[in-house]
Amino acid sequence: MNTDRVAAVRAFNRLYTGVIGVLDEGPADAEYSLPEARVLFELAQEDPLAVTDLRKRLDLDAGYASRLLARLESRGLVSRERSDEDARRQLVRPTQAGRDAFALLNRRSTDRIGGLLSRFDEEGQQRLLAAMRTIGDVVGDRKRDPALVLRPPRPGDLGWVVQRHGALYAREYGFDVRFEGLVAGIVADFAARDDSGQAFWIAELDGERVGSIACARAQGADTAKLRLLLLEPSARGHGVGKRLVTECVEFARAHGYRTMELSTVSILDAARTLYRAAGFALAGEKDFDDWGPKLTEETWRLEF
Structure with a gap:
């Protein structure tokens, strides 16, 4: 010594x-x-x-x-x-x-x-x-990378998705209860449909729920919509967001969709980075303040 x-x-x-x-x-x-x-x-x-x-x-x-x-x-x-x-x-x-x-x-x-x-x-x-x-x-205690699992929602998961969207976006971006209401409507619409062309994933790290994403059918039969991307702060840096977006895009591609669209807002820089990396391109934008703060809503599109 x-x-x-x-x-x-x-x-x-x-x-x-x-x-x-x-x-x-x-x-x-x-x-x-x-x-x-x-x-x-x-x-x-x-x-x-x-x-x-x-x-x-x-x-x-x-x-x-x-x-x-x-x-x-x-x-x-x-x-x-x-x-x-x-x-x-x-x-x-x-x-x-x-x-x-x-x-x-x-x-x-x-x-x-x-x-x-x-x-x-x-x-x-x-x-x-x-x-x-x-x-x-x-x-420092360098733990192994936690095990990541993507799975379909179980009873109680859809309510968790609504609650975590409301809590996280209020805390981090100042969105008010109207945003949570919008998410609740999207989730309810998904749950009411029996459609093999749509899917929902819950992300878990070491057995704990840390994220979500959904692929839904748009009004046009050839267009899918990426919706409800959520990532808990504890999951950031583990590649969970990239894996969720990739899974959603590959599902749409495998089910014959020709286009995939999504809506987001310009302040969500991390999400926009994920969309851009997956091949989405900005297709339109407009200003609105439906959820409290003044925001720019963006439409992104991916052609298969």
Whole structure:
């Protein structure tokens, strides 16, 4: 063992723990332990969250997770309930008090980290961030690529597609409830049709639903429509979107369609990149504000 290298790591540890001390939440936040703060953070990202998923994300054993959630629940910060889809699954969600507590912790943490970064000029900040990424790449837990499965919808999946469209697009783009209503109408129309020329896929990563897409028949018998592309933030970077679009396009091609169309909006850059890579070309655009923000609706077309 190289003692000089060991000494260098120990010296870095002393420096790092000193920096962490500067960033400690302090007396005002002492009522929240680090695990409690991490739970509130995860629930702020996804509400509700399955307890099994929370345990995986925070690497908690079942007993400790149960005691931790019981403490938070007794303080009125979270609530637990059984899933309507699967009574064996327990869901946890933040209460309004829990959301308020997270907002306070998040604001204070942001201010402290911003204060640390402000000690350095732009070049110094970039060097610091690059060094952090390097350490994360070297010592981080590099899990294998999760298993991706595309499957037909099961009971409950279509409702999930509507709910996740509404929640994600409201949070990320400010779409209002009218967008969720539009998605509900598309899903209902799909479910009402018995047509071998249409298909629906649910994407799973390691057994968790992370995306969807549908191929529907347009008014013209030779034209298919790509609809309901959805990708959860946790699935981004795993090639799920590309796989969904490819599956949908190949289905349309195999079923004799001559054209495939889709509608999207110009702010959805990631989706537009996927469509362009699959061979779609922009065919038309118009401005509208049906879902709250002012948007440009685009029509894209692919000829087979």
